[in-house]
Amino acid sequence: MYRRISHNVKELSRQIVYVPKHKPPNNEDINILKDFITQHKKILILTGAGISTESGIPDYRSEEVGLYARSNHKPVQYQEFVKYPKVRQRYWARNFVGWPRFSSVQPNATHFAIRDLEKCGKVTSIVTQNVDRLHQKAGSNNVIELHGSGYIVKCLNCPYEVNRDDLQVELLQKNPDLTSDFFMIRPDGDVELSKEQEERFKSPLCPDCEGPLKPDIVFFGDNVPKTRVNLVKSQVTSSDGLKVGIQNWLQFKKKVQFSLSCR
Template sequence: MQLTLSKLFQHSYILRQYAYVPSYKPPDEKDYMCLLEFLQKHTRVLVLTGAGISTESGIPDYRSKEVGLYARTNHKPIQYQEFVKYSNVRQRYWARNFVGWPRFSSIQPNATHFAIRDLEKVGKISSVVTQNVDRLHHKAGSVNVIELHGTGYIVKCLHCSYEIDRFKLQVELLRKNPEMESSFSMIRPDGDVELSKEQVDKFRAPICPDCNGPLKPDIVFFGDNVPKERVERVRHEVSKSDAIFVLGSSLTVYSSYRIILQAKDEGKKIAVLNIGPTRADNIVDLKISTKCGDILRDVCRNL
C-alpha cells in the first residue's frame, strides 16, 4: 500500500508540474543551433528569469494563456496600498499565505534552474536577475542572484527594522492559529491559496513583536516600487555584462522591461526564450518560443 501511495504522489506531482506549462512548440534544430551560437559568442551573460521557468516546478504564472492564474481564476494580485492601509486585507493575505507556505516552500528547482547554475559555475553567466520570489535559483545552487521583486522567505515590519525568517514566522502563526485547516487546491505565484471567508475571519495575522506594527513579506507587491539600491545594482550588472538572456518572462512589468531598454541603449545582444509573445519581441536579437527545460539543458551540455 505504501508503494502505491508513493507512486500516486509522484504521479500527482508530475501532473501538477505540467498542468501550469502552456501549450508550446517543441524546439527544432534551428532553435537549438541559434541559442547555442548566442551563448558561445558571449562570456558575461546576464540572465533575467520570470515565472515561466517555475511553471515546470509546479508554480503557475499569472499571464499564460489558459493555464496562468488570470486564466484560471478571477484572482487579482495583492495591491501594496491596500495591504498597507487595511487590516482585513493583511488578515486575508496572511491566512492564505500561512496555509500555502508548507507546499510553496517545499517546491524544488527544475532542469532550467540547474542549467542556469551550471552555466554560472563555468563562468558563462555573470549574474542572475529574477522576478520570482520562490528562491528556486538559490535552492539550485546559483550564487550571484538578484531578487528583483524580493522574496517570500523573509518578512519585515512596515514600521521598524524588525525582520524574521519566514519558516520561523510559520511556527508562530501555527501557535496562534492551531485550528486552521491545511487543505487547499491551487498555490499562487506568490505562495498564497484560496480560503473561505470563515477561515479568513478566524485567522490571527502576525504583528511585529517590537512595535506592534504590521508585518509584510519582503516582496514588491503590485503598485509598489523596486528599492532604488536594487535598481542601481541591476543597472550595474547590466552594464558589466556583454549580453542579456531572458527566460520565462513576458517582460510585461516595467521593472524587467527597462533592463531590456538599458541593454539596447548600451548595444548589447539580447536573446529571449519564452513560450508565447513578450513585450520586447520586436527589439531583441533572438526569440525562441518553446519550453525552457526542453532546450537549455541540451545546449548546456554542448557549451
C-alpha cells in the same frame, strides 16, 4: 507504497498543468543558443514566472493555465495591504496555508542549467522577477531578486525582520487548525480559503513594536527599491550578453525598464 506513488503522480500532474502550451525547441533554436553562449563571456540572464511553471508554480498571465485564466483572483495591492488590517489578515491566512507547499517546491532542469552556466563562468548575474528562490535552491549564487523574496518578512514600522520559516512556526501555534484542500497554489505562494477561515485567522505582528508584518516582496502598486534598481543597471552595463526569453538588446531594455518601474 501506493500512497507514495499516488502522491508523486498528483505532484507531477500539478507541475505539468501549469506549463503553458509551447513548441519544443528545434535544432536551429538549440544551435542559436549554443552560438550565443560560445560568443559571450559575461552573460546576464533575466527570468520571470515562466521558468517556475515546470516546478509547479503557475504564472499570472499565460493563456488557459495562468492564474488569471484559472480564477478571478487578483493579487493584493500594496496600498490596500498597508491601509487595511482585514486585507493583511486575508493575505496572511492564505499565505500561511500555502507556505508548506510553496516552500517545498524544487528547481527544475532550467534552473540547474543556468546554475551550470554560472559555475563554468559564462553567467555573471541572474536577475529574476520571481520570489520563490528556486535559483538559489538550484545552487546559483549571483542572484538579484528584483521583486524581493517570500522567504523574508519585515516590519512596516521598524527594522525588525524574520525568516519566513521561523514565522511559520509562530503562526502555526496561533492557528493550529487552519487548513485547506484547495489544490491550486498561486504565484506568490498563497491558496484559496473560505471567508470564515480568513476571519478567524490570527495575523502576525512585530514582536518589537507590534507593527504590521509584510513579506519582503514588491506588491502590485509598489516600487522596486532604488538600490536594487541601481544594482540591476550596473549588472546590465557590465554584461556583454543578455539572454532568456528575449531576442535582442532592445527587447531586453524594454523588459527591464518595465520591471524596474513598478508591478
